[in-house]
Amino acid sequence: MLSSTRTPSEKRRAFRAGLASGTTQRFPGAFTPLSTRLVQEKGFEGVYLSGAVMANELGLPDVGLTTLTEVALRATQVASATDLPVLVDADTGFGEPMNVARTVQALEDAGVAGLHVEDQVNPKRCGHLDGKEVVDEATAVRRVRAAVGARRDPDLVVMARTDVRGVSGLAAATDRARALVDAGADAVFPEAMASLEEFAAMRAAVDVPLLANMTEFGRSDLFTVQQLQDVGVDMVIFPVSMLRVAMGAVERALDELAATGTLAGQVPTMQTRARLYELVDYAGYAAFDEGVVSFDLRDNRTS
Incomplete structure (x- = not known):
């Protein structure tokens, strides 16, 4: 009643334990706090809060128009409605490294278990659209270092998303992923992988948990959770699926x-x-x- 029965710290520890469990963690996207109740009741391991969904619910495209205030408010509402860990999309961190640091602390205060920061140029666009641009490696590394350095709870998961695959190819993406892990990222979200073989190559490139994005109408086929687990993926999100169904x-x-x-x-x-x-x-x-x-x-x- 009223809110989650678990503290943010408990949910963060549960998230880390799930990522280390060897079983692919399933995080459907929630589009309202109420929908998190169904995600929890149906036995999933966590809840994903998509930047695209937050923008779309405001009647906006996913092109970096939402603000940190709007995202932190919705993250607070969603995290408080469930006992499950919540992973939230922090886009590019809403600015320069200092803005990234403030974003991390605001979302940490919101009670989420983890967040991901990406390496697109700000303002960003949907990772499965043509024409996106990424920042250089040094800028991407600074974002991740700022995020890791800003957290106060060491159990908060700071994930690095890279969109390099859709811009410069798989080899560049694996190189970027390694640099982001060296910068302190707890996990990697390689966007727009084209095949299971590409996920396997990314798995071989880094030794931290790996996330797969199974969004409909995107670059990737809709692989099953078992197929992704077989190639070493630790977590899979279904970011906009429930909003599309609704x-x-x-x-x-x-x-x-x-x-x-x-x-x-x-x-x-x-x-x-x-x-x-x-x-x-x-x-x-x-x-x-x-x-x-x-x-x-x-x-x-x-x-």
């Missing part, structure tokens, strides 16, 4: 309402009132309220 359902419902004047045909596919109340724990709040606010006003004045 928005597809909303659009179909609106089409039906416009065409027929009723949503009666959609009712069988809707979440029921009882199920919604179960997710938000109405019963727990009612029991709490009864235990705290129990008094009798019959003998008091009426005015």
